[in-house]
Amino acid sequence: SQQGEEDPQALSIQEGENATMNCSYKTSINNLQWYRQNSGRGLVHLILIRSNEREKHSGRLRVTLDTSKKSSSLLITASRAADTASYFCATDALSNYQLIWGAGTKLIIKP
Amino acid sequence: ETGVTQSPTHLIKTRGQQVTLRCSSQSGHNTVSWYQQALGQGPQFIFQYYREEENGRGNFPPRFSGLQFPNYSSELNVNALELDDSALYLCALQGNTDTQYFGPGTRLTVL
Numbered sequence: 143s144q145q146g147e148e149d150p151q152a153l154s155i156q157e158g159e160n161a162t163m164n165c166s167y168k169t170s171i172n173n174l175q176w177y178r179q180n181s182g183r184g185l186v187h188l189i190l191i192r193s194n195e196r197e198k199h200s201g202r203l204r205v206t207l208d209t210s211k212k213s214s215s216l217l218i219t220a221s222r223a224a225d226t227a228s229y230f231c232a233t234d235a236l237s238n239y240q241l242i243w244g245a246g247t248k249l250i251i252k253p
Numbered sequence: 254e255t256g257v258t259q260s261p262t263h264l265i266k267t268r269g270q271q272v273t274l275r276c277s278s279q280s281g282h283n284t285v286s287w288y289q290q291a292l293g294q295g296p297q298f299i300f301q302y303y304r305e306e307e308n309g310r311g312n313f314p315p316r317f318s319g320l321q322f323p324n325y326s327s328e329l330n331v332n333a334l335e336l337d338d339s340a341l342y343l344c345a346l347q348g349n350t351d352t353q354y355f356g357p358g359t360r361l362t363v364l
Contacts, residue, residue, distance in 0.1 A: 173351055184257070184343060184355040185296070230295050234351070240309055241286075241353065243295030 147244050148231060154250040161218045163247040165231030166211075172234050174207055175241070176216050179228045188216075188229075221251045256280055257346050257356035265362045270334050274359045276344030277326040282354070284308070284347040285327040287319060289340045290358070296343055302327060331361075339363045 149164045165174070173192045177185040191198045191207045191214065198205045204217040218225055228248050232241040257278045266272050276285060284303045288296035298311035302321035316332040325346075331338060339362050345353035 175352070177355075184357040185345075187352050187354065190351055232295075240298045240301070240311065241296075242298070245293070245295050 148229070148247040150247060151245070152248040152250070154252060155221060157221055157223055157251050157253050159221055161221050161225070161249055161251075163216045163229050163249070165214045165216070165244055167214075167231075167233045167242075167244075168212065171209075174214050175232045176203075176205060176214075177230045177232060179230065179246070181227075185230065218249075221249075223251050223253050225249060226251045257344065257354050259342075259344055259356035259359050261359060262357065263360045263362075265364060266334050267364050268334055268336060270363075271330065271332045272334060272361060274329045274331075274342050274344075274361070275326065276328070276346075276356055277324075278346050278354075280346070280348070282325055282346035282348045285321055285325070286345045286347065286353060287327070287329045288343040288345065289313070289338075290343060291340045299329070334363045336363050 147166045155161055171193055173190055175190045176188045178188055179185045189200045189203055189205050191205050193209055202219045207214045228246040230243050230246045232243045260275045286301040287299040289299055290296045299313050299317055300310040300319055301308045305321045318330045320328045341358045341360050343355050343358045345355045347353045
C-alpha cells in the first residue's frame with residue numbers, strides 16, 4: 143500500500159515558472175524525503191526534511207512540512223527544461239528502513 | 254551519479270522462469286533495500302539487508318529472496334516468474350544517514 147499521495151498527478155508549465163507539488167501521508171513520520179526520477183530510471187535524492195522541521199531549502203528547491211496536516215510541498219523555482227521528471231515523496235512511517243512512496247507527480251517543463 | 258550500479262539493465266523472461274538481479278557500489282554502504290516499481294507507480298518496498306541479514310520485508314511472497322555479500326553487493330532472486338512481476342527493480346544503498354542512493358534499475362519483462 144502507498145502512504146504518500148502526490149498532487150497533482152501531472153503538471154505542465156513554461157520554463158522559468160515555479161512548480162509546486164504536494165504530498166499527503168497518513169501516519170506519523172520521522173522524516174519525509176523528495177526524490178526525482180527521469181524517464182523510469184533510478185531515483186535521485188533531492189531533500190530530506192525531519193518531522194521537527196517546517197521548511198528547508200536546497201538551491202532552487204523549497205520544501206515545507208506540516209505535520210498537523212500530514213502534508214508536504216515541494217517548490218521548484220525558476221524551472222528549467224532539465225527539471226522535467228517525475229517527483230516522489232517518501233516517508234518512513236513504519237520504520238526507519240522501509241520507505242513508503244506515493245505515485246508521483248509528473249512534471250513537464252515546456253521550453 | 255550515485256555510484257550504485259545494477260545489472261542487467263534490461264531482461265526478458267517467460268512465466269515460470271527464475272531471475273537474478275544484481276546491485277553493487279564502490280562505496281561500503283552496509284544497508285541495501287530493493288524496490289519494485291510498476292509503470293506509472295511509486296516504488297514498493299520488497300526487503301532490506303543489513304550486514305548480510307534480512308532486516309525487514311514488505312508485502313512480497315517468499316519467491317522473492319535476496320542476498321547481501323561481505324563486499325556489500327546484493328542480489329534479488331525471483332522464482333516462478335509471473336506476468337505481474339514485470340516492473341523496474343531498484344536497489345538503494347544507505348550508509349549512516351537516512352538518505353538512500355538508488356541505482357539506475359533493471360527493467361524486467363515477463364512474457
